Amino acid sequence: MGAFCSSCEFFEPETQFKVDNPNSEYIGRFDFSRPGEVRFDWPGVQIKTHFSGTYCAVKLKDGNNDYNIFIDNKLQSILRTTTDTAYTLASNLKNTRHSLLITKRTEASFGMASFKGFILDVGKSLLKIQENSKRKIEFIGDSFVAGYGSEGKSPDCLFSRETENNYIAYVPLLARQLKADYSVVAISGIGVVRNYDDSLRTSDFPLPYYYERCCMNDTIRWDFNKWQPDVVVVRLGRNDCWKKPFPKKDQFRTVYIKFAERIRTIYPSAHIFALCGPIRKDPHCDYIRNIVNELRIRSKDKKIHFVKLDIKLDPKKDFGCQKHSNESGHKKITDFLEPYIRQALNW
Helix, strand or coil: CCEECCECCCCCCEEEECCCCCCCEEECCCECCCCCCEEECCCCCEEEEEEEECCEEEEEECCCCEEEEEECCEEEEEEECCCCCEEEEECCCCCEEEEEEEEECCCHHHCCEEEEEEEEECCCCEECCCCCCCEEEEEEECHHHHCCCCCCCCCCCCCCHHHCCHHHCHHHHHHHHCCEEEEEEECCCCCCCCCCCCCCCCCCCCHHHHCCECCCCCCCECCHHHCCCCEEEEECCCCCCCCCCCCCHHHHHHHHHHHHHHHHHHCCCCEEEEEECCCCCCCHHHHHHHHHHHHHHHCCCCCEEEEECCCCCCHHHHECHHHCECHHHHHHHHHHHHHHHHHHHCC
16 A cells, blocks of 8 residues: 655646646546536546656645545555645656546545646646546445445444545446446445434435435536446445335335436436345345336336345455455455346446
């Protein structure tokens, strides 16, 4: 693991690049409504570029989130933001071409971030990104999709900002194995109808409430025409049935079908994979299986699929904080799910 990025408040002679530079790429949901900045909060969002020179920094207003910094496809460092507004990502590099990938480790509950551009050595440039994936996957889900506790050392550790790393969750792992770009809409503890530990059968703000948003912490609507995925993976339902009172079967069915039909409307050509598990003794797998079968027959939707994650995770080897998967556990989920997607899409 790399060292923490150092922060900085001023620079030697420099060249600055605005957020709308054509050689910057933003993958995931970003809000461009404010001049000179790009706002975001969902886990796993990515900012990419290539650049020339020995040095790279970013202008970033945050203070609550953490980021992986990859230079030339290797983890350079972890950026843990503070009250600073500019951060050095790399220095003393070879004076040549470099790739840069920034991925957001933490989820939207840690708050909004604002990116305001890159800073390079004087006279150096951002360069056109040479590789682009044509495959696209959207992941919708809860803590397992967000990467909650994925860097925890045992199932007994308490979740913290430092233990969340979306990059090693099965979402990006699967996308990398399939050579696809990915977008993540995930909130820990969220359900389809009922969120984790709610005292009632239904919650006021389950995931469908937030799904239309560009950012979880703002009401600006996302433009679904901007990014049309080939695959949508939905992993929801476990929090609904974590403990009683469970939502009634008809309550769950009504909302899940409405949500699935909304996904089909905005992504008419995508394959939708409705997941359940890893396995616990609750009814959400049966609920989702029956719903998918109903949609395949009633709506003649042959591009919606049910997958039961029938995986046994070893608590000693596969758990991070609070009995959530670590990288080993997420790899098991990835390897189980990958063949289903490859077969359906002939990838």
